[in-house]
Amino acid sequence: MLKNPCERMFGRSLWVYHANSGGCNGCDIEVLNALTPYYDLERFGIKLVGSPRHADVMLCQGPALRATAVALRRAYDAMPAPKLVFAIGSCACGGGTWFDSYAVLGPVEKAVPVNFYVPGCPPRPEAIIYGVAVAVGLVEKKAAPVHFKQAEFPIPLYHPGQLHGVGDLVVYEKLEKI
Amino acid sequence: MLSKVKEAILCLKPGRVTLPYPAHAEPIADNFRGVPRWNGEKCIGCAGCASNCSARAILVRDVCQELRILEYVGGRCTYCGRCAEVCPEMAIVMSHDFEQATNDVTDLNQRLDVFMSTCQRCGRCFKVPDALEQLKMQGYRFDDLEQARWVFRSNAFLEGDPVVEDIPVELD
Amino acid sequence: MNPNVLAGLLNVVMVLVAAPFFQGLQRKITARIQARQGPPLWQPYFDLFKLLGKEDIEVGESPVMQRFATYLSLAVVLTVAFLVPMGTAAPGEGIGDAIVLTYLLTLMGICTMMAGMAAGSTYSLVGISREMMSMVTLEPLFAVAVLVGALHARSLHLDQVFNGASYSTQGVPWSGLVMLALMILAFQAFVQRLPFDMSEAETELMEGPLMEYSGPKLALFEFAHMAKLVVFSAMFIGLFVPWGEALYAPLAWLVFWVKALVLVVLVAVVAAVHARYRIDQAIRYFAAMTLVSLGALILAVYGY
Numbered sequence: 001m002l003k004n005p006c007e008r009m010f011g012r013s014l015w016v017y018h019a020n021s022g023g024c025n026g027c028d029i030e031v032l033n034a035l036t037p038y039y040d041l042e043r044f045g046i047k048l049v050g051s052p053r054h055a056d057v058m059l060c061q062g063p064a065l066r067a068t069a070v071a072l073r074r075a076y077d078a079m080p081a082p083k084l085v086f087a088i089g090s091c092a093c094g095g096g097t098w099f100d101s102y103a104v105l106g107p108v109e110k111a112v113p114v115n116f117y118v119p120g121c122p123p124r125p126e127a128i129i130y131g132v133a134v135a136v137g138l139v140e141k142k143a144a145p146v147h148f149k150q151a152e153f154p155i156p157l158y159h160p161g162q163l164h165g166v167g168d169l170v171v172y173e174k175l176e177k178i
Numbered sequence: 179m180l181s182k183v184k185e186a187i188l189c190l191k192p193g194r195v196t197l198p199y200p201a202h203a204e205p206i207a208d209n210f211r212g213v214p215r216w217n218g219e220k221c222i223g224c225a226g227c228a229s230n231c232s233a234r235a236i237l238v239r240d241v242c243q244e245l246r247i248l249e250y251v252g253g254r255c256t257y258c259g260r261c262a263e264v265c266p267e268m269a270i271v272m273s274h275d276f277e278q279a280t281n282d283v284t285d286l287n288q289r290l291d292v293f294m295s296t297c298q299r300c301g302r303c304f305k306v307p308d309a310l311e312q313l314k315m316q317g318y319r320f321d322d323l324e325q326a327r328w329v330f331r332s333n334a335f336l337e338g339d340p341v342v343e344d345i346p347v348e349l350d
Numbered sequence: 351m352n353p354n355v356l357a358g359l360l361n362v363v364m365v366l367v368a369a370p371f372f373q374g375l376q377r378k379i380t381a382r383i384q385a386r387q388g389p390p391l392w393q394p395y396f397d398l399f400k401l402l403g404k405e406d407i408e409v410g411e412s413p414v415m416q417r418f419a420t421y422l423s424l425a426v427v428l429t430v431a432f433l434v435p436m437g438t439a440a441p442g443e444g445i446g447d448a449i450v451l452t453y454l455l456t457l458m459g460i461c462t463m464m465a466g467m468a469a470g471s472t473y474s475l476v477g478i479s480r481e482m483m484s485m486v487t488l489e490p491l492f493a494v495a496v497l498v499g500a501l502h503a504r505s506l507h508l509d510q511v512f513n514g515a516s517y518s519t520q521g522v523p524w525s526g527l528v529m530l531a532l533m534i535l536a537f538q539a540f541v542q543r544l545p546f547d548m549s550e551a552e553t554e555l556m557e558g559p560l561m562e563y564s565g566p567k568l569a570l571f572e573f574a575h576m577a578k579l580v581v582f583s584a585m586f587i588g589l590f591v592p593w594g595e596a597l598y599a600p601l602a603w604l605v606f607w608v609k610a611l612v613l614v615v616l617v618a619v620v621a622a623v624h625a626r627y628r629i630d631q632a633i634r635y636f637a638a639m640t641l642v643s644l645g646a647l648i649l650a651v652y653g654y
Contacts (some may be wrong), residue, residue, distance in 0.1 A: 006403020013396040037386035040196040042377075043232040045393050046190025053407060053564040056400075080405040080564040090233070093283055097233045100327070107253065118279045119286060126199055131279030133200060143252070144276045148218035150245075169232035186623045190385045196387040 009120045010056065010082065011136040013045040015032045017055030017079070021072045021108065023062020026122035027089035031059055034125040041129065052078040057135075061088040062093050067103070069111040076112040083136060088128060089100045211272040216250065216290055217274045223248070223294035224317065227261035227270060234328050238260065239320035245296050246319075251326045252278070252286020263272035357438040361584075364607075365431040369576040370394035374578075376543075377610075382452035383622040394576065401569035410562045411470030418569045419468055423461035427577045431456050435512050436584045437606030438599065447506040450495045459485040462549065465571070466559030477558030480629045481549035487636035488539055490546065494643040495529050498650040501591055502526070512585065514592025525650035530590045532639050532646070537586060538624075539636065541579045541616055546632055547623035583613045 006023045020028055034041050035048060049055050052075045064072060076085065085108075090096040092108040099106060108114055119129035163170050223246040228236040235254040239247045262270040278286060311333060321328050374391040381388025393407070410416055433446040433454075458480060466478030495516075500522075501507050502514035516526035539546035549558060560571055587609050594605040 004403075005399045005433045006401075009396045009403075010399040011395065015397075037195050037384055038197055039199060040381070040386040040388070042381065042389050044195065044386040045389050045396060047397075051561045053562055054560075054568060056404075078405050079406070082404070090254060090256045090330055094251065094255075094326075095233075096236075096254060097256055099233070099254055109303050116279060117253065117283045117286075119252060119283075120276060120278070121258075124276050126203065127276045127279065129199055130277040134279045134281075138200070141280045141285070142275070143285040144282045145292075148216070148217075148289070149291045150218065150293050165264065182620075182623050186383060186619055189385060189623070194382070194387055195385050241598045 007082075012049075014057050014132070014136075015049045015055045016045050016059055018058045018059045019052075019061075019072060019075050021060060021062045021068040021111070022065035022104075023089065023091050026093070027120075030120075030122040030125055031061070031088060031128060034128045039125040040130060041132070044132070046132065049132045052076075053080065055079055056082070057084045057086060058112070059086050059113065060086050060114070061092050062108075062128070063091040063098055063104045064108050064111040065103055066105055069105050072108070072111045083087035085112055086116045086118060086131060086135070087114045088118045088131075089122075089123060090119055090121045093119050096121070123144055192286040209305050210276075211257045212275040212276055213252070213257070213278060213286075214250070214255070214261055214270050214272050215258070216248070216288055217269045217271070218290050218292060220267045221292050221294045222269075223229055224266065226266065227263045228319075230260045230264045232256055232258050237328065239321050239325065240319050241291075241325055244293050244296075246292055247323070248290045248292065249271060249321075249323050249326075250288040251269045252288070252324075253283040255286075255334055255350055299313070354438075357435075358432040359394040359436070361431050361434070361436045362428050365428065365577050365580050368607075369573065370398060370580055372614045373576040374609075375614060376503035376621065379615060379618040380622040383619065389481045394572075398560050398573060401572070402566050404563040406567065409606055411466050412467055415464060416563065416567065417467035420459055420563070420570045423465065423574045424460065424577075426454055426457050426461060427574045427581060428542045430458075430581050431577065431584075433508060434581060434584050435509050436610075437603035445635050447502050447508060448496050448511050449506065450498060451508065452489075454463060454520075456485070456489050458574075459489065462559055462575075465563070468591065469559065469562035471562055473561050475561045481559065481612070483629060483633055484546070484636065485537065485550055487640055488536065489635050490634070490640050491518050491532060491536055492644050495533055495589060496642075498525050498529050498646060501647075503652045512588030512592075514588075517654060518591075521654075524654045525629055525646045526590070528649070529643065532643050533586060533590065536636065536639055537582070538617065538620060539632070541617060542575065543579070544621040545627050548626060548629050548632060564590040579614065579617065580610065583610045584615075586613065587629055607639065 016038070018031060020065070023050050035041060037137075052058065056079075058076060058079060060072065076083075087093050087108045091098065093109045094116075095104060098104045106112070116127055118132055120127050123131075130139065135140050163172055225236075225238045225246070225248065228238045228248065233254040233256050235251045236255075237249045239249075241247060256273070261274050262272050263269075280286065288317065367591070371391065371394075373394045377393065378388045378391055406414060430451065432449060454496070462481050465479045466474040466481070494513060499511040502509045502518050502525075505511070513591060517523040518531055519526070538544065542549070560568065563571060584606075587606065591609055597605065606649070607632040
């Protein structure tokens with residue numbers, strides 16, 4: 001009986017728990033910037049709480065280190081359902097510059113399942129607010145993969161001895177022997 | 179006591195400084211580095227961007243003598259701009275896009291299948307190597323696109339092991 | 351049915367409906383003082399509805415005690431709301447008087463401590479130790495305020511105590527004025543807002559005793575916290591700001607809620623411009639005020 005109003009109110013009152021599992025704090029500061037008066041996130045109902053048990057959304061930043069992956073997983077398990085995980089910054093999305101370091105397991109996906117990614121180094125507060133809006137469903141996401149192709153596969157290999165010019169064209173004649 | 183009252187009144191002076199962000203966006207500086215965009219028409223396939231990428235986020239795979247696949251893995255990019263700085267054809271532009279939040283990190287990838295430009299003297303891109311030479315050649319690139327990592331020694335890739343191993347961790 | 355019981359039920363309904371609104375008003379005023387836009391006024395209603403539907407993770411020392419502490423805390427606050435006159439006459443006469451009220455207020459603090467002990471994590475235990483320390487020095491203050499009113503009114507019935515009885519002496523009501531000053535200085539501590547929210551709602555620092563509660567239990571605790579503001583405002587207005595109560599009945603009720611609104615705005619403004627006191631600073635502050643209040647009690651006994 002109580003699930004329905006909860007789901008309807010979920011987007012209007014998100015309580016956020018901030019978990020930094022080894023980052024440089026750049027994204028920390030951008031997240032806190034988003035809560036300051038200029039980019040006030042509290043006007044959307046978003047509140048920073050100090051305990052994962054009170055939170056709906058976990059903002060992870062920094063890559064998952066060998067030392068902190070376990071702690072991150074425990075914080076994720078302590079959150080009550082329904083919950084979302086955001087990976088903020090390049091380190092959390094894909095490992096950043098440290099993806100193959102000895103101390104780093106990789107992006108945050110290796111420790112907790114991630115719902116939304118906000119790339120950037122660090123992402124602007126507007127980018128973080130945009131990420132929250134995409135999660136809540138207010139706007140459509142803008143990123144899309146790009147694939148530029150100059151040729152279709154399979155292509156044949158040409159030996160330069162088999163090409164000769166006829167007027168303007170270059171003609172390929174497969175010879176038995178060069 | 180009175181100092182607190184003065185403080186309250188002082189705080190009310192700026193009024194409301196909240197920027198109406200979702201309503202309209204703030205103007206961005208000209209040299210803002212957003213997502214790098216590749217222009218396939220201008221790219222010559224030299225892989226200078228890949229060699230200079232800070233996060234090794236640009237992967238290169240040579241399909242054959244003339245065709246090279248360049249894949250930009252957007253999840254790792256730190257938006258440093260070195261690729262754009264080094265590109266000889268100015269085919270990479272650091273755009274002003276920063277609103278790139280998605281629920282699938284492969285949405286950020288860009289992939290170009292380009293013909294490499296040829297040497298002005300001999301007309302070839304590279305000498306066509308045979309299978310054995312392909313494994314040992316240093317200029318020949320065959321990065322692991324599926325796992326989005328560089329391959330430094332090609333025989334490591336052939337053996338099926340990644341160059342850098344995942345360290346197993348027990349999570350309870 | 352005794353019409354005063356209906357008035358009591360009306361009080362409970364008003365507290366249930368209006369407490370989140372007052373909390374929303376406080377957040378909005380805090381935001382405006384901090385030069386930002388702030389959440390909409392109905393935000394605490396959204397928060398409560400969302401929390402009620404979340405999964406309830408019951409982990410801690412003793413889940414049974416957790417449930418008990420949650421329900422008891424809300425029950426105590428609503429009982430106090432039932433007993434205190436809020437613009438109409440109280441349902442006194444055998445249901446509750448001043449002594450019961452004092453014990454109920456102490457029980458509110460004990461509920462927080464039970465909540466923290468049931469959770470059993472380190473942060474909870476530190477939070478409840480702070481709550482215990484501040485309760486020891488603070489509850490006598492409120493008890494003395496109620497007693498001064500009772501002494502002047504020569505009765506323990508709530509509708510006579512909460513009718514501005516602190517001022518009903520011949521000549522200048524010294525004890526009433528001293529108690530008014532002390533209650534103004536200590537009011538923020540009773541409602542657990544800044545600068546005195548060291549124990550429970552210390553969300554910025556440690557989460558306090560509420561750290562292990564999630565979902566519906568947290569909603570009930572948050573609601574009890576919001577309702578405490580309304581109930582304590584009602585008691586403060588009843589004891590010290592009684593003018594306008596003798597008007598025609600619905601008008602007196604409206605006047606009461608307007609006074610409560612003004613008081614909540616003042617609480618919000620004070621909370622927004624202050625930083626939090628440390629526990630030792632706060633205890634010294636409260637202990638000094640409790641000693642002065644004992645002086646006021648002596649004055650009241652002698653009729654001043």
